[in-house]
Amino acid sequence: MSKKVILLTNLGSPNSFQVRDVRKYLREFLMDKRVIDLPFLSRWLLVNGIIAPFRAPRSAKKYKTIWTKEGSPLIVLTQKLVEKVAHATGLSTYMCMRYGSPSPKVAFEKIVSENPNVEEVVLFPLYPHYAMSSYETAVEHVKQWWQRGNYNFKLTVVEPFYNHPLYIKALAETIKPFLEDEYDHLLFSYHGVPERHILKSDPTGQHCLKTEDCCRQPSGAHKYCYRHQVFETTRLVVRQLQIPDNKYSVSFQSRLGNDKWLGPATADVLSQLPMRGVKNLLVVTPAFVSDCLETLEEIRQEGRETFLSAGGEKYQHIPCLNLDDTWVNTIAKLI
Known part of the structure; x- marks a missing residue:
């Protein structure tokens, strides 16, 4: 008991x-x-x-x-x-x-x-x-x-x-095996939210989305800022894995409605990357710790179809942390 x-x-x-x-x-x-x-x-x-x-x-x-x-x-x-x-x-x-x-x-x-x-x-x-x-x-x-x-x-x-060393280590270790083979680009696809949610969550009322680099400027708003936190997760993982700046990017998926959401949209990025010479793509979805509809269907299935239809040649979705022992x-x- x-x-x-x-x-x-x-x-x-x-x-x-x-x-x-x-x-x-x-x-x-x-x-x-x-x-x-x-x-x-x-x-x-x-x-x-x-x-x-x-x-x-x-x-x-x-x-x-x-x-x-x-x-x-x-x-x-x-x-x-x-x-x-x-x-x-x-x-x-x-x-x-x-x-x-x-x-x-x-x-x-x-x-x-x-x-x-x-x-x-x-x-x-x-x-x-x-x-x-x-x-x-x-x-x-x-x-x-x-x-x-x-x-x-x-x-x-x-x-x-989002920035705890143990979480970053676990996330990095699930990504690392996929970097051992040749790849052109690693896309961090996070669940999207409307920009108004970011503004509503800003306790200062005067920081979030006010400048292009607001997420890099120290602020008490960061404790409640989803945008800052996903960028920070990405920065820490990239640093740990020593991924070059030109080999990764961040996007946001699962939009609903016509309001302005955080961007760029994952679907748009997947269709544009092949035109930028990215033919071999890895996609990771760190907003989710368990694979679900948004990762298995939206990214692994629909995402693959979007990328390959746009001229991509190889597409790999990296599974979520799921039941990983380090996690x-x-x-x-x-x-």
């Missing part, structure tokens, strides 16, 4: 690739005010009247291409990660999802049932970088269920680890 237990939290996934389950998942995901930050009525009409009905069938087809016999890759990988973290730490370890199942409520009930003397739950968000639509919403969601349950145990939250040990040490 552990007095201290670990709770991993990740994005979530539909229960199946059937349209009805994907539609339900999309509604929960997109109705999150930290994802689509519009007034409730406008958000409800947009999600339920336009996005979910039309996007669900297309998304269902995409989920079907990555679904395994065990289920959703993200759910399966997180379940296996729970087992490995428990083994590495010697602590009871559980998981919950921001959207879908299992919910924080289910996780907390299981924790209390199996650990009646629990005094502390350490929440480890599986997001290296701070963003209101990922790390922040996941943490706040868990906190709300913790407060509603009036539990006796303390809830401790692990902060974003598991990193989680154990961060906790």
Whole structure:
């Protein structure tokens, strides 16, 4: 019976690739005010009247291409990660999802049932970088269920680890084997966010996106700036692997809607690189620690097709950290 237990939290996934389950998942995901930050009525009409009905069938087809016999890759990988973290730490370890199942409520009930003397739950968000639509919403969601349950145990939250030496080492070590063969370019593709999210998260109200080099200028805003943090992750990994400046770049994927998002867009970069002489491309997706729809379908499948159709010759998506032992040990040490 552990007095201290670990709770991993990740994005979530539909229960199946059937349209009805994907539609339900999309509604929960997109109705999150930290994802689509519009007034409730406008958000409800947009999600339920336009996005979910039309996007669900297309998304269902995409989920079907990555679904395994065990289920959703993200759910399966997180379940296996729970087992490995428990083994590495010697602590009871559980998981919950921001959207879908299992919910924080289910996780907390299981924790209390199996650990009646629990005094502390350490929440480890599986997001290296701070963003209101990922790390922040996941943490706040868990906190709300913790407060509603009036539990006796303390809830401790692990902060974003985008620049932690152990995380950088783990990420670099997963990339390194792919650099041993000849390659032209390494693309760091991060999940995109609207620029207004960056501005909303700026506690100073006067730093983010005000100048071209704002992410390189010291500021208290960096603690909450997704753009700064992904650039810093890239800088540290590139330095550790000694990758020349002309052999890597950063882009942002998974856009939704017509608002201005962080750029350049990954799809645009993939179609332009062959025209710049890049024929042999590596792509890594460090915003995700577990392979999922955005990495397996959007980058590994669609990205490959875009690059090769534009004249590229060789394309390799580098898997996420997933169940890598160095990554598991990193989680154990961060906790």
